[in-house]
Amino acid sequence: MAEQISNNPLKPLTQWVNLQQPLSFDDYCQAGGYQGAKVALQHSPKEVLDIVKNSGLKGRGGAGFPTGMKWSFVPMFEEGDEDAPDNKYLVANADEMEPGTFKDRLLLEGVPHQLVEAMIIAAYTIGANKAYIFLRGEYHLAAKRLQQAIDQAYQNNWLGEKIQGSAYSIDLYVHCSAGRYICGEETALINALEGKRAIPRAKPPFPQVSGLFGKPTIVNNVETLCNLPHILKNGIEWFQAIAPNSDAGSKIYGACGRVKNPGLWELPMGPTLREVLYDYAGGMQDGLQFRGLLPGGASTDFLVEEHLDTPMDFDSIAKVGSRLGTGGLIVLDDKNCPVAMVLNLMRFFAQESCGWCTPCRDGTPWAVEVLTRIEQGRGKIQDLDTLAKLCDFMWIGKTHCALAPGAVEPLRSALKYFHDDFLQHIEHGCCHYNPSMTAKRTHVSQTHSSQSIKSPLSPKAGQ
Template sequence: MPSYDPNAMPLTALVNLDKPLDFQGYVAAGGYQGAGKAILEMQPSDVLELVKDSGLKGRGGAGFPTGMKWSFVPMFADDDEHKPDNKYLVCNADEMEPGTFKDRFLLEGVPHQLVEAMIIAAYTINANKAYIFLRGEYFLCAKRLQCAIEQAYENGWLGSNIQGSNYHLDLYLHTSAGRYICGEETALINALEGKRANPRAKPPFPQVSGLFGKPTIVNNVETLSNLPHILKHGAEWFKALSPNSDPGTKIYGVSGRVKTTGLWEMPMGMTIRDVLYGKAGGLQDGLELRGFLPGGASTDFLTSEHLDVPMDYDNISKVGSRLGTAGIIVLDSQNCPVGMILNLLKFFAQESCGYCTPCRDGTPWVVEILTRIENGQGSIDDIDSLNKLCDFMWLGKTHCALAPGAVEPLRSGLKYFQDDFLQHIEQGCCPLKKDHIGVGLKQNHLTKNPPAAVNGVKHE
C-alpha cells in the first residue's frame, strides 16, 4: 500500500476561483485521463469494482458507500426484453444546508472536474443521460458549468461515440427553483420532473425506479469529484490519502466568529481541533467556545470536550452527532444558544414541504415556543413541550429526514445548554441581552403582549 501522504489534496488542487481552467488547461493538468481510462480501457463492471475497492463514501451527508449504491442499479444484457430505454445519473448540487458551501467552491473553481466525474459515473451504470441539479442562486456556478459542458461537447467528451468509443452521453444543467427539501434525492427527482418537490415513499428506491420511472443514481458534487482521481491513481492510493478507516480526503468548512472562516481539504478523520484551531485559527480574541454543529445546521451540537474526536462518519456518530457535510458552525460565548437554535428552526419551518404532520406542524410549533422563551415569555412547561416535540419529529415518525434533522440542534441544545433555557425563563429575558434590556421585562414575561420597548430598547 502507498504510504500516507498528508499533502495530497486532489479535489482542490486545481481550484481557481478567479479564473478556472478551461478545457485545454484542465487537460494539460491531467484532466479527462480518468474518464479516458474508464471508457477506453475498462468495462463498466471493472469501474464499479474499482470504486467499491476504494471505499469511497457519499460526501453529501449520509456517508453511504458509493460503489454499493451503484451496484443496486439493475444491469441488463443488450437483448434483454426488460432492459429500460434509459438510465439516469443526477448530480445533487442543490447545496442549501446552512453552514455548507463546499460544493460551490468546487463548481466555481474547477467545473471540468465534475463534468469528467459524471462521465465516469454515467458510464459505470450504463446511463446515457445525466443532469446537474444546481441551486438556483449559484449564478456563477451555472455560468462556469455550462461553459465546461459546451467545451466537453466540442472536444468529443460528451455526445455520441465519446473519444471514438461506442458510448454516448448527454449532460444537462438544470437550475433549481429553490427549496431546501430538494436536497433529499427523491424530492430532487420530483422537482426535476417538474412536479412539487415532495419526497417520495421508498421503496421503490431511485436505483430501480427514479427519474421518469427509470433506474437513477443521485450523488453529491464532492462524492463524484473523487472519481477522476480514483480512476487515475487507483483504490490503494485513495485509501492511503487518509490514516483513518474512512479513506480519501474531506473538504471541511468553518463558519462563525473564528479568526479565519473558510474551507480546507484535509485527510478524512482529522480531529475537530485540527480543523477549528489548526486551520481556522480558533475563536476571535475575547471569545470562548461554547459548542459547535460539526456537519451543518441539521446536526447535533458538540462541545469543547469533543475537540479531539476524529472528523469521520463513525467517530462523530459515537459521540452523538453526524459528520454531515463537515461544515462546522461555531457557537461562541457571546452568542445565545437559544437564539441560534431559534434561527435554525425558523429556516427549517420555512423549508418544510408540508407533506407530513410532524414536520408541517411541528417545526412552526417549535419556533413559537422558542420565540416565547427568547423573548422572556417562556415557562418551565415549555421545556417539557420541546422535549416531546423532539420525540414527535424524530426518525421513523416523519416522511423524510428533514424534521429529524431540524430537531437535532434543538435536542442536543436542550442537553448541553439547559441552563441557558432556564435562565431565559427565570430571568424573563436572554441573559446576554440583560445588560441592554434592563430588568423591566422580567415583570412582564408572562403577559401576552410585552411592551414595545423596555428602557428605551425596542422589544420584538
C-alpha cells in the same frame, strides 16, 4: 497557466481550483484532467464499479453511504436484453442549501471540468446516457461556468455521441433549482426535475430502481462525484492511503461563525474537531470563548469542549452523538445565545418544510412558537418538556423524510448541553448574553402574561 499547475496528492479535489478564472479545457487536460475518464472507458462498467466499491469512497453529502454499493443497486442488463429499460439517469445534487455549508460551490465555480469528467465516469458505470446537474438557483456564476465546461466537453467529444471513439454516448444538462431546501432529499429533487411539486417520495421503490421518469437513477453529491477521476487515475491504494483511518480519501471541511479564519480546507479524512477549529479556522476571535459547534451543517447535533479531540470521520462523530454531515462547522461562542441560535435554525426548517407529513408540517412551527416564547422571556418550565416531546414526535421513523429529524438535532442537543441557558430565559425573563435586553424582555413578558398562546396542534376552542 497550465505550466504553473502542480499535482497535490493530498488535495486532489481542490488542487486545481481557481475562483478567478477556472481552467479551460486545454489547461485542465494538460494538468491531468480527463485521464480518469480515459481509464474508465478502457474498462467495462462492471470493472469500474468494482474499483469504486473497493476504494471505500463514501457519500460526501451527509449520509456517508458507500458509493459503489449505492451504484450496485441499479439493475444491470446485458446488451440486447428485452427487459432492459430504454434509459437510466445520473443526477448530481448541487442544490447546496444546508446552512453553514458551502464546499460544493468551491468545486462548481473553481474547477467545473472536474465535475463534468466525474459525471462521465459515473454515468458510464451505471449505464446512463443522460445526466443532469441539479444546481442551487442562487449559484449563478457556477451555472455559467458549468455550461461553459459542458460546451467545451461537447466540442472535444467528451460529451455527445460515441465519445472518444468508444461506443458510449452521453448528454449532460444543467438544471437550476427554483430554490427549496427539501430538494436536497434525492426523491424530492427528482420530482422537481420532472416539473412536479418538490416533495419526497415514499420508499420503496428506491431511485436506483424507479427514479427520474420512472427509470433507474443515481443521485450523488458533487464532492462525492469529484473523487472519481482521481480514484480512476491514481488507483485504489493511493486513495486509501490519503486518510489514516477507515474512511478513505480526503474531505473538504469548513468553518463559519466568529472564528478568526472562516473558510474551507481539503484535508485527509479524520482531522480532529480541535485541529479544524484551531489549526485551520484560527480559533475564536479575540475576546470570545468556544461554547459548542454543529459539526456538519445545521441539521446535526451540537458537540462541546469535551468532544474536540474527536476525529471528523463518519464513525467517530456518530459515536459521540452527532453526524459528520457535510463537514461544515457552525461555531457558537460565549457571547451568542444558544436559545436564539436554535430558534433561528428552527425558523429556517419550518419555512422549508414541504408540508407533506403532520410531524414536520405542524411540529416545526410549533417548536418555533415555543422557542420564541422562551427566547422572549415568556416561557414556562413546562415548555422544556414540550420541546423534548416535540423532538421525539419528529424523530426518525415518524416522518415522511429526514428533514424533521435533522431539524430537531440541534434542538435536542441544545436542551442537553445548554440547559442552563434555557432556564435563564424562563426563570429570569432575560438573556445574560445581552443584559441590555433585560428590561425589554421583562416588559414583553408582562404584556403577554394574560395572553393564551396556542400551538398548531392545540384543540380548537369548544372541543
